[in-house]
Amino acid sequence: MTSETISPQLPHPETVEQIPPNQLKPWSPNTRTHSKKQLRQIAESIRTFGFTNPVLIDENATILAGHGRVEAAKILNLGTVPCRRIGSMTAAEKRAYVLADNKLALNAGWDEELLATELQGLLTTELDFDIGVTGFSIPEVDSLIEGLNPEENGDPIEDALPADGPFISQIGDIWEMGPHRLICGDALQQEAFEPALPR
Numbered sequence: 001m002t003s004e005t006i007s008p009q010l011p012h013p014e015t016v017e018q019i020p021p022n023q024l025k026p027w028s029p030n031t032r033t034h035s036k037k038q039l040r041q042i043a044e045s046i047r048t049f050g051f052t053n054p055v056l057i058d059e060n061a062t063i064l065a066g067h068g069r070v071e072a073a074k075i076l077n078l079g080t081v082p083c084r085r086i087g088s089m090t091a092a093e094k095r096a097y098v099l100a101d102n103k104l105a106l107n108a109g110w111d112e113e114l115l116a117t118e119l120q121g122l123l124t125t126e127l128d129f130d131i132g133v134t135g136f137s138i139p140e141v142d143s144l145i146e147g148l149n150p151e152e153n154g155d156p157i158e159d160a161l162p163a164d165g166p167f168i169s170q171i172g173d174i175w176e177m178g179p180h181r182l183i184c185g186d187a188l189q190q191e192a193f194e195p196a197l198p199r
């Protein structure tokens with residue numbers, strides 16, 4: 001099939017139905033799992049931004065895409081959720097689509113520098129919602145933003161340990177540091193510990 005023969009079927013507003021979540025049937029061999037934490041995140045996203053992406057269902061109201069959104073809708077006690085019914089797929093196409101819908105998104109990557117810049121921009125804006133609604137935890141956000149900071153000026157060579165020079169410690173030396181002892185020796189050799197063992 002060439003690109004010239006493809007006839008995209010675009011969704012129309014009138015094809016979106018409002019259906020109670022408990023009337024939707026999960027795809028029984030759905031291989032994608034959702035943790036309770038993730039469902040809470042999806043619910044918070046719906047609460048903040050609304051139900052922006054309809055659930056895709058077949059002619060029997062079986063969910064093809066949107067299991068997490070339906071479960072999140074139940075957490076939020078929503079009366080109905082927007083659904084788009086697709087009745088043109090064969091059984092094999094449905095099975096393949098359910099896998100593709102979940103896997104293709106996972107194949108994407110992140111431009112971490114741009115991502116960090118976007119998150120930093122959000123943090124410097126007065127938000128009426130929690131930054132966690134993006135799905136990124138605070139430690140993840142902090143780590144990404146820290147990566148934007150340039151390293152301190154200076155020559156790394158100045159921080160390097162000298163290759164040779166006057167050595168103070170010798171094999172067998174024991175340094176006392178308060179209640180601790182530091183032995184100069186090979187930690188893999190039992191005899192290295194003997195000078196520090198109680199007599």
